[in-house]
Amino acid sequence: MIIQIMSNLFEEGYLRREKYTLLSPFFSNGNVAFRREALDQVAPYDDNCYSGEDQDMCFRLAKAGWELYFARDAVVKHKSRTTLRAFMRQWFNYGFHHPYLFKKHGFRGLRIYRPGNRSDTSAIYKSLLRAVFPFSILIFLTPFLGIHILLALAIIFAAVGLHIPAIVCGVATLAVALYYFGADVDVKSPFKTCAFVFFRYVVNLALLVGGLLGGLKRGTIYISATFDYKG
Amino acid sequence: MATNFIVSVVIATRNRAESLRDTLDSLTRQSRKPDEVVVVDNASSDHTRDIALNFVDSLNLKYVYEAKRGIPHARNAGIQNAGGDIIAFIDDDCVADENWLRQLEIPFIKDPHVGVVGGEISYFKIGDDMLEAFYIQNMTSGQRADSKR
Numbered sequence: 001m002i003i004q005i006m007s008n009l010f011e012e013g014y015l016r017r018e019k020y021t022l023l024s025p026f027f028s029n030g031n032v033a034f035r036r037e038a039l040d041q042v043a044p045y046d047d048n049c050y051s052g053e054d055q056d057m058c059f060r061l062a063k064a065g066w067e068l069y070f071a072r073d074a075v076v077k078h079k080s081r082t083t084l085r086a087f088m089r090q091w092f093n094y095g096f097h098h099p100y101l102f103k104k105h106g107f108r109g110l111r112i113y114r115p116g117n118r119s120d121t122s123a124i125y126k127s128l129l130r131a132v133f134p135f136s137i138l139i140f141l142t143p144f145l146g147i148h149i150l151l152a153l154a155i156i157f158a159a160v161g162l163h164i165p166a167i168v169c170g171v172a173t174l175a176v177a178l179y180y181f182g183a184d185v186d187v188k189s190p191f192k193t194c195a196f197v198f199f200r201y202v203v204n205l206a207l208l209v210g211g212l213l214g215g216l217k218r219g220t221i222y223i224s225a226t227f228d229y230k231g
Numbered sequence: 232m233a234t235n236f237i238v239s240v241v242i243a244t245r246n247r248a249e250s251l252r253d254t255l256d257s258l259t260r261q262s263r264k265p266d267e268v269v270v271v272d273n274a275s276s277d278h279t280r281d282i283a284l285n286f287v288d289s290l291n292l293k294y295v296y297e298a299k300r301g302i303p304h305a306r307n308a309g310i311q312n313a314g315g316d317i318i319a320f321i322d323d324d325c326v327a328d329e330n331w332l333r334q335l336e337i338p339f340i341k342d343p344h345v346g347v348v349g350g351e352i353s354y355f356k357i358g359d360d361m362l363e364a365f366y367i368q369n370m371t372s373g374q375r376a377d378s379k380r
Contacts, residue, residue, distance in 0.1 A: 009349070027349025029306070033238075033319035033335045038346030043310055045303035053303045058347060066346025074334035074350030076325045079250065079357060082366055195361040200369075228369060 015068040025068070026058035031076040038066045046104070051097040059105065084199070088206035091227055095210030099138075099218040107136055113225070114141040138215075140225035143180035144204050147173055203227055238336060239315030240265040243297075243305035244323035245273040248282045255286045257326040263333035268292045269313045273305040325352070 009015070015025045032054065042060040045053045062068055082090075139145075154169035184196035204226045215222030240258060244251050251270070258265055268290040270283040274297065286292045297308040310318060319335055321327055331350065338348045354367040 027347060028352060029302075029320050030322040030325055031320070031331075031335075031350040031352050033317050033339070033348045035339055035346050036316050036318060039310060039318060044307040045310075047301070047303045049303055050301065053306065061346045064346075065344075067342065067344045068347045068349070069338040069342070069345045071334050071338055071348050071350050074331050074348070075328040076321055076331060076350060076352050077328070077355050078322070078325050078352050079355050082362065084362055087362070087366065192361060192364075196365050199362060199365045 009070045012070060012072040015062075015070060024055075024059050024062065026055040027068070027070070029054040030078060031074065034061075035066070038064070048100060048104075049097065051093050052101050056101055056104070059101075084202070087199075088203055091203050091207040092210035094227075095207040095212075095222075095224045096214035096217075098211060098224065099215040099220045099222050102136070102138060102220060102222075103218045107138070107220075110137045110139075112139045112141060135219045135221065137221040139221075139223040140229065142226050142229060143176050144208070144226045145223060146176045147180065150176060200228070236317050236336060236339065237266045237315040238263070238317045238319060238332060239267045239269060239313035240319045240321060240332070241269045241271065241306070241309035241313055242321055242323055243271045243273055243302065243309055244275065244279055245300075245305075246275045246277050246279065247323045248275070248277045248279045251279060251323045252282050252285075253326050254321060254323055255282070255290060255292075257328075257331075258321075259286070259289050260329055261327065261332045262330050263336060265290065265319070265332060267314060269295060269309050271295045271297050271305045271309045271312070273297050274300050326355075 009025060009027075034057075038061055041064055042057065046056050049056050058068060150169050150173040154166050154173055157163075157166035157169060181197045181200060184193055184200060186192045186196075207224050207227055211222045211224030242251065242254060255268070255270075258268060268286070270279075270292060272279050272283065272294065280294060280296075283292060283294045287294070293312055295308055295312045297305050306320070309320075317336060317339055319332060321331075335348050335350055338345045354370065356363065356367060
């Protein structure tokens, strides 16, 4: 079980464990309530969680058998002041502190996740590689990662003179990029399109780099999900 | 709604006195009044204390000073000082809708197995720059308008 990086919940109701077999959902601490009895069982908050203490708490409560319930009509409004720098730093930090939670909750071995996949198909690699690797590897196969891998391949193929594979990879890079950034395209406003694509790119890059560095600090290879990842 | 629960609201804050005033104001307007509000001042250097103390009577507010900086410390201090059966958290840069606490309490009343209830976080639009538009579109946790992604 991996703890989700963003609390993106949409449906009113219980966060049933059978529905979230892969990514453990959580509530942000900006709008959450606990039953005293439940809190007393698992409190206090972990002092080592400089970020993600809300994820940690929800995970521990779910593990202790408590139900988590998302109440859509309990609305809190957040002031949206932000700068690009603050936005990037926020996601860098989320990425950086995330591996601590994996380590804390006993994650080891190799796990590969892809969007839309809700069953744990990587159990077999996990058990195989747990014996082989002294460290853990966690990879989210996201379109964002795909863009970079394909682009790198295209450049390598071009550099060694393999033109056909280079072109294929180049076209694939564009296709995945279009798929991923497609939601930001606004034909009426090229400026808005460029701005949104730019924001999505740099914030994801901050998250990815934060995750890589935080992972190395914890002895994990961690390729983070993107911030818009829906598990 | 008549319930037997005592509900505490905990706010951990640092150096956001003016924003905290808005948060506390929103708590005074709740359809289900909090039985107690605990403000944990996490080593602020501004007038956070004065703002909080203004609400002592209207919100049955308890002011707690936590010198050790950091979110987990502040939240733990809040839990220790809260006397409720239900402990709700709201941030100092947020404002609660009128029915916030009532809606948050209902699942606890309905089902004794519910240990945690989370609510929706939406965003105020302050300016009109591209970054803010992007932020609001992407960062809303339980968005009412369906997101493409």
